[in-house]
Amino acid sequence: MKPLKSMVALVLALLTLAPPSVFASSHREAPITALDRTADITDWYAFVSYDHPDRVTFILNVDPFLEPANGPNYFPFDPNVLYEMKIDNNQDGVEDITFQFRFNTEIRQPGLFTGFVGGIAGIPPITSLTGPGSAGLSLRQSYTVTVVQGAYSACLSCGQTLYAVPSNVGPQTMPNYQALFNQGIYSLGNDIRVWAGTADDPFFIDLGAAFDSLNFRMGVGGVLPPAEDADDTHNYAPDAVAGFNVNSIVLEVPISMLTVDGLVHPATDKQAVLGTWGTTSRNKITVRRSPLPANNSGAFQQVQREGNPLINELIIGTGSKDRFSMDQPKNDAQFASFVLNPVLATVFGSIGIPVAPPPRTDLLILAQYQPPICPGCGPGDAGPVADLLRLNTGIPPTAVGSQKRLGFLAGDVAGFPNGRRPIDDVVDIAARAVAGILVDSTKYGTRIGDGVQLNPEGYGSTFPYIMPANSGRNSVHIGPGQAGCSGDAGGICPVK
Ligand SMILES: [Ca+2]
Ligand SMILES: [Ca+2]
Ligand SMILES: [Ca+2]
Numbered sequence: 001m002k003p004l005k006s007m008v009a010l011v012l013a014l015l016t017l018a019p020p021s022v023f024a025s026s027h028r029e030a031p032i033t034a035l036d037r038t039a040d041i042t043d044w045y046a047f048v049s050y051d052h053p054d055r056v057t058f059i060l061n062v063d064p065f066l067e068p069a070n071g072p073n074y075f076p077f078d079p080n081v082l083y084e085m086k087i088d089n090n091q092d093g094v095e096d097i098t099f100q101f102r103f104n105t106e107i108r109q110p111g112l113f114t115g116f117v118g119g120i121a122g123i124p125p126i127t128s129l130t131g132p133g134s135a136g137l138s139l140r141q142s143y144t145v146t147v148v149q150g151a152y153s154a155c156l157s158c159g160q161t162l163y164a165v166p167s168n169v170g171p172q173t174m175p176n177y178q179a180l181f182n183q184g185i186y187s188l189g190n191d192i193r194v195w196a197g198t199a200d201d202p203f204f205i206d207l208g209a210a211f212d213s214l215n216f217r218m219g220v221g222g223v224l225p226p227a228e229d230a231d232d233t234h235n236y237a238p239d240a241v242a243g244f245n246v247n248s249i250v251l252e253v254p255i256s257m258l259t260v261d262g263l264v265h266p267a268t269d270k271q272a273v274l275g276t277w278g279t280t281s282r283n284k285i286t287v288r289r290s291p292l293p294a295n296n297s298g299a300f301q302q303v304q305r306e307g308n309p310l311i312n313e314l315i316i317g318t319g320s321k322d323r324f325s326m327d328q329p330k331n332d333a334q335f336a337s338f339v340l341n342p343v344l345a346t347v348f349g350s351i352g353i354p355v356a357p358p359p360r361t362d363l364l365i366l367a368q369y370q371p372p373i374c375p376g377c378g379p380g381d382a383g384p385v386a387d388l389l390r391l392n393t394g395i396p397p398t399a400v401g402s403q404k405r406l407g408f409l410a411g412d413v414a415g416f417p418n419g420r421r422p423i424d425d426v427v428d429i430a431a432r433a434v435a436g437i438l439v440d441s442t443k444y445g446t447r448i449g450d451g452v453q454l455n456p457e458g459y460g461s462t463f464p465y466i467m468p469a470n471s472g473r474n475s476v477h478i479g480p481g482q483a484g485c486s487g488d489a490g491g492i493c494p495v496k
Contacts, residue, residue, distance in 0.1 A: 033304050033325065038063050038078035039280040042246055043203050044306040046276040046389050047419045048397040049252055051462050054264060055191060056393060057252045058085045058099075059422070059466065060278040066167075066198065066245040069472040072114035074167035075198055076141050077103040077247055081280050082300050085251060088275035089260040091369045091377065093330035093386035097258060098148040099156075101196065101249050103164065108138050115139030116166060118173040126174045129163040129183050136173065137166060143196055145188060145251070156188045165197025167245065170473030181468040191254045195464035199248040200457040202422035202466055206450040207240035208480065210427075214351065216450055217480070217494045222431075223353075224449040232405045234487030237451030237494065242484060243470050243477040250464035255393045267394030270376035273369060275388030276419075277307035277329060302326050307387040308366050308417065309426040311335075314434060315342050315363075329386035332367065336385050339363050344434045353446045356436025363433065366390075366417055372408075373418050391419035400461040405453055409437060422459050422466065427452070456484060 033040040045059035060083060066075045077083070082102065086095035109117075118125035118136035127133035129140070141164040145157040165184035168177045184195050209216045216222030217237045228236050255264050258274055265272035285298035304325040306312055315338045316324045324335060341358040349355045356362065365373060368382040373390045398404075398414040405425040407415025409432060416424040417433075428449040436444030456478065457467045478484030478493060485493035 036303060038247075039081050039282060039303040040064060041278055041280060041304050041306045042201065043309065044276070044278040044389060045420045045422060046274070046391045047421045048255075048391070048393055048395070048414065049463065050397045050400055050465075052191075052252070053396050054256070055252050055254050056258060056274070056391065057250065057463065057465060058276065058278075059464075060085055060101075060249045061201065061203075061246045062249075062280065063247045064201075064244075065241070066201075066247070068168060068243065068245050068470040068475050071116075071169065071472065073139065074115055074169075074472075075245070075247060076105055076139060077143070077164060077196070079103050079105055080286075080294075080296050081282060081303075083249055084279045084281065085249075086277050086279060087258055088329075088383075088386075088388060089258060089271070091270065091273075091275070091381050091383040093275065093332075093384045093388065094328075096149065096260070099251055099253075100146040100148060101143055102146075103141050103143045103196075105139065105141050108140060109135075110138075112138045116169045116173055119175070120172070125172070126166075126169075127176060127179065129165070129180060130161070139166070140164075141166075145194055156192060157186075157194075160186065162186050162194065162196070165195070165199075165469075167198045168469040168471045170471055172473075177468055177471070185464060190257070191252075192257075193252040193463055195248075195250040195466075197248065198245050198469045199464075200455070200467040200470055201241050201244050201246035202455045202457075202459065203241050203246075204235075204239045204425070204452045204455045205241060205427050206237040206452050209237065209450060214347075217496060218449070218451045222448055222450055224428075224447040224451065226447070228451065228453075228487065229447045229449060231487060232453055235452050235454060235456060235485045235493075236487040238478045238480050238482065238484060239452045239456055240478075242456050243475045245469045248464075248466055250466060252463050259393070265394050267392050268376050269394065270369070270374055270381050272376070272394035273374040273390055273392050275307075275329075275369070275383075275386065275390050277305050277388055279303075279305045302328075305329070305387075307389045309420065309430060311339065311366060311387040314344050314430050315339055317343070324387075329388055330384050332387050333385045335387075336367075339367055339385070342434050344431075345436070348431075348435050348446075348448070353435055353448065354444050355434075356439040356444050360436070360439075362436070362438040365438070366433075372413075389420055390417070400459075409441075422455065425449075425453060451487075453487075 042064045043061040049055040085099040087097040126136045281300040283296035287295045345355040367385045369377040404410035404412035431448040480495040
């Protein structure tokens with residue numbers, strides 16, 4: 001959950017509690033993506049489509065904490081960034097299939113003072129991404145989708161123009177934003193669908209409490225009472241991401257296009273399991289040539305990647321995060337010590353939470369192909385230690401309404417860490433995994449949680465599964481002492 005540095009922040013906060021020997025290795029400059037927000041991956045999701053069990057949906061979210069009201073330019077994708085979704089289908093930690101996304105920006109009304117205008121000065125409201133009703137859409141982005149398999153590359157978007165869905169400016173400019181959102185769904189043929197644009201950030205966390213050295217609002221160490229822990233439909237603490245947007249690329253692909261042999265496999269076959277991750281890259285060379293735009297050339301250098309929401313953020317030491325971001329998953333054995341002896345477990349132990357002793361080989365299910373996510377994988381199939389979000393495509397999706405925020409831990413095996421859905425409460429799941437719930441759910445099964453159980457903006461039940469962007473004019477955020485926590489008295493979020 002790169003989701004906004006959330007976990008970076010958490011780790012930083014935690015490290016202040018850690019023993020001196022650990023502390024010494026942590027205080028470095030901020031990760032490079034903190035200075036490069038358009039290339040900053042906030043979250044990576046991969047799951048079997050709820051309504052199409054023969055397909056997989058990938059979501060790559062970038063550019064954290066987009067304030068919906070932030071005109072006049074709002075938040076376009078970066079045309080200089082190569083956005084990629086990568087899939088390993090033969091257990092070696094190396095991508096076999098890559099989907100690439102590139103964006104292009106046009107300014108259609110260069111005389112306008114803002115990127116979006118409508119319902120004023122003779123310009124009709126924005127009701128379409130193209131053609132009639134799109135005149136006020138001055139800053140417009142189109143994008144391409146390419147699939148790469150070895151030396152073979154194919155343009156999936158060619159023959160049509162795909163438009164990114166703009167920010168939700170407000171009801172006067174965009175009186176039916178849901179319609180614009182829906183227009184952003186494109187079929188690329190062969191049951192492939194894509195959507196890109198600004199959307200509600202589906203991630204959820206009490207970031208303020210996490211930042212304050214784990215000063216959660218539900219008691220010492222953030223241990224949830226049983227009734228709250230079992231409640232997937234109310235929030236008991238403020239979601240710091242509520243009302244913020246993110247830039248999202250959503251791709252749905254048939255499973256048969258992703259597996260090593262082009263077949264759909266039962267869960268017990270190792271061929272059913274995919275290792276997935278998202279990356280952002282930039283050209284190695286930039287020449288600034290005022291007054292002309294900068295010129296980018298040369299090979300691409302990876303700026304960031306994300307597989308599991310757990311490993312990059314909760315496990316890797318801050319001093320190694322930049323290297324981790326730029327390296328390839330197949331080289332992750334260099335970071336294995338972080339996994340086998342996580343600092344966060346030490347920190348939990350220091351505040352009285354029972355934690356499993358190192359070496360934590362139980363956490364390797366997140367870094368290697370193993371049961372239970374890959375029951376068909378034997379010892380020879382584990383592959384290298386690699387931070388991939390592993391998805392068993394043979395496990396059918398859990399119906400909307402029956403999905404559990406605690407995913408796998410709650411018996412909902414279609415949830416994280418078997419892939420990841422927007423509904424999955426990865427903060428709580430990851431924290432409990434680090435404590436040792438996978439080793440012994442009784443002994444190390446403390447109900448760690450931040451009290452934020454869901455995305456207050458909700459979830460989509462069909463493609464593209466995310467929710468439309470929050471309105472620039474009319475949306476609010478949720479803070480302590482404010483409305484927005486339906487599980488608390490009067491719906492007011494706790495301060496203490
Ligand atoms: Ca491979
Ligand atoms: Ca949200
Ligand atoms: Ca939570």
